[in-house]
Amino acid sequence: xxxxxxxxxxxxxxxxxxxxxxxxxxxxxxxxxxxxxxxxxxxxxxxxxxxxxxxxxxxxxxxxxxxxxxxxxxxxxxxxxxxxxxxxxxxxxxxxxxxxxxxxxxxxxxxxxxxxxxxxxxxxxxxxxxxxxxxxxxxxxxxxxxxxxxxxxxxxxxxxxxxxxxxxxx
Numbered sequence: 781x782x783x784x785x786x787x788x789x790x791x792x793x794x795x796x797x798x799x800x801x802x803x804x805x806x807x808x809x810x811x812x813x814x815x816x817x818x819x820x821x822x823x824x825x826x827x828x829x830x831x832x833x834x835x836x837x838x839x840x841x842x843x844x845x846x847x848x849x850x851x852x853x854x855x856x857x858x859x860x861x862x863x864x865x866x867x868x869x870x871x872x873x874x875x876x877x878x879x880x881x882x883x884x885x886x887x888x889x890x891x892x893x894x895x896x897x898x899x900x901x902x903x904x905x906x907x908x909x910x911x912x913x914x915x916x917x918x919x920x921x922x923x924x925x926x927x928x929x930x931x932x933x934x935x936x937x938x939x940x941x942x943x944x945x946x947x948x949x950x
Contacts, residue, residue, distance in 0.1 A: 799828075799838040808834055865944070867897045870916060872906045879916070883923040890927045890947045900941045913941040921945060 798806040798814050801823060809817075818825040818839045826845075829836040866889045868882050886896045898920055900913040917934045924945065932944040 793835055796827075796835050796837040797832065799836065801839045801841075814839075861893060863893060863895060865895045865897055867899060869899045869901060870920070871901055871903070872909060872912055872916070874916060879920055880923065883920055886920075886945075887924055887927055890924065890945070893947055895931065895944060895946045896928070898943045898945065902939045902941070907939055910936050910941060917941065917943045 793811055795808050795810050796814050798809045798817070800806055801821065806817075814837055815825050821839060823839050824842040825837050826840055826842055827835055827837050866886075868886055870879070870882065874882075886898070889896050898917055900916050902909070902913065913936070914934055921928065921930060921943065927948055928945040929948050930943065931946045932942070934941055934943045
């Protein structure tokens with residue numbers, strides 16, 4: 781239940797501004813009369829704006845309102861797209877055909893709307909050959925330039941060199 785609403789609780793106010801179930805304003809009404817009106821219609825008296833002077837209350841079916849709100853939230857969650865980060869790892873000694881195969885997989889990820897992190901791993905003394913890792917990443921991205929945008933350029937971090945690419949906005 782939402783924190784902003786108070787359902788059929790004892791309201792310690794003499795009068796409230798009342799809104800009917802159809803949205804029609806009934807004006808300022810004594811609290812007891814508003815509660816009786818809600819009970820006659822077999823609905824709830826819900827305080828919408830407690831800070832107003834006098835407080836604003838509405839006659840509604842609170843259970844139905846909360847159900848509809850949760851339904852709207854679920855529908856909004858279904859429509860949103862969650863972007864994930866996929867990683868493709870390469871070594872310094874990768875061959876051209878292997879780069880083509882990994883680029884083909886990366887193309888699938890990008891077309892699905894995912895981001896791709898391309899990582900070149902250095903082993904032992906290979907860490908001094910950062911310029912070769914840079915060329916491998918550039919070669920990789922050149923095979924995908926029609927479907928990707930470089931979001932984070934190549935960066936050497938310890939024994940890895942990484943680059944993040946995302947899908948092009950269509």
